[in-house]
Amino acid sequence: MSGLSDYLKRMQDSVVSRVDELEDALWELALFLHKNPEIGGEERISCQKIVEILSEHGFDVKTGVAGLQTAFVAKAVGRAERPCVAFLAEYDALPEIGHACGHNLIAAASVGAGLAAASVINELDGSVAVVGTPGEENIGGKAIMAEAGVFEQFDAALMFHPSDRNSLDQRLLALDPVKFTFAVGGKDGVPYPVSKRTYDQAISFMQQVLEEAEIGREEKNAALKRLLSLDRRMYG
Numbered sequence: 001m002s003g004l005s006d007y008l009k010r011m012q013d014s015v016v017s018r019v020d021e022l023e024d025a026l027w028e029l030a031l032f033l034h035k036n037p038e039i040g041g042e043e044r045i046s047c048q049k050i051v052e053i054l055s056e057h058g059f060d061v062k063t064g065v066a067g068l069q070t071a072f073v074a075k076a077v078g079r080a081e082r083p084c085v086a087f088l089a090e091y092d093a094l095p096e097i098g099h100a101c102g103h104n105l106i107a108a109a110s111v112g113a114g115l116a117a118a119s120v121i122n123e124l125d126g127s128v129a130v131v132g133t134p135g136e137e138n139i140g141g142k143a144i145m146a147e148a149g150v151f152e153q154f155d156a157a158l159m160f161h162p163s164d165r166n167s168l169d170q171r172l173l174a175l176d177p178v179k180f181t182f183a184v185g186g187k188d189g190v191p192y193p194v195s196k197r198t199y200d201q202a203i204s205f206m207q208q209v210l211e212e213a214e215i216g217r218e219e220k221n222a223a224l225k226r227l228l229s230l231d232r233r234m235y236g
């Protein structure tokens with residue numbers, strides 16, 4: 001295996017074992033939120049609980065972001081501020097039926113992803129953030145935060161939403177679920193130039209991830225086709 005693959009494998013192993021270590025604490029958080037459902041804009045106990053956990057693990061936390069009392073940005077900075085990958089946490093419940101669509105799980109998953117990534121952040125040229133985006137079901141916290149420029153400090157933002165199946169092709173607003181973009185050559189406006197070698201390794205890494213993903217065959221083939229057409233466009 002090449003140097004980059006070894007490195008990625010090592011990182012992946014330590015991040016995965018960190019998730020295993022955190023398992024009980026993450027379930028405890030998910031169940032705590034489930035037992036204490038709060039509707040959008042009023043997620044005070046939920047927000048406080050999440051922020052406490054992140055602070056305990058060394059994240060630098062700012063609350064009240066974008067004028068929203070229950071929004072926050074928590075960061076763990078590695079050897080550089082950028083690139084910064086953000087994991088988005090939702091924690092608002094629905095009136096009367098509580099966490100019926102599982103935002104408690106979104107919060108626990110993003111906290112877990114953030115804490116696991118933070119465990120190797122000192123070895124990385126970048127930073128990781130967990131971002132609390134309140135009121136998803138009513139006020140649309142993410143839109144308010146985006147308008148206030150909160151997302152300018154991030155290079156990628158990720159989250160998952162629970163469902164009864166794994167899927168790449170959800171039809172959601174403002175979402176192109178499998179879009180691959182590479183900046184090559186360092187031209188104006190291109191922030192992170194990559195070498196051809198790194199580019200090739202990243203493509204084969206993503207190919208491997210897609211091949212191993214537990215998703216429908218059609219979706220998988222479509223995503224692989226898109227990935228490989230990017231490769232052809234580059235060198236074709």
Ligand SMILES: [Zn+2]
Nearest residue numbers: 101102103161
């Ligand atoms: Zn939902």
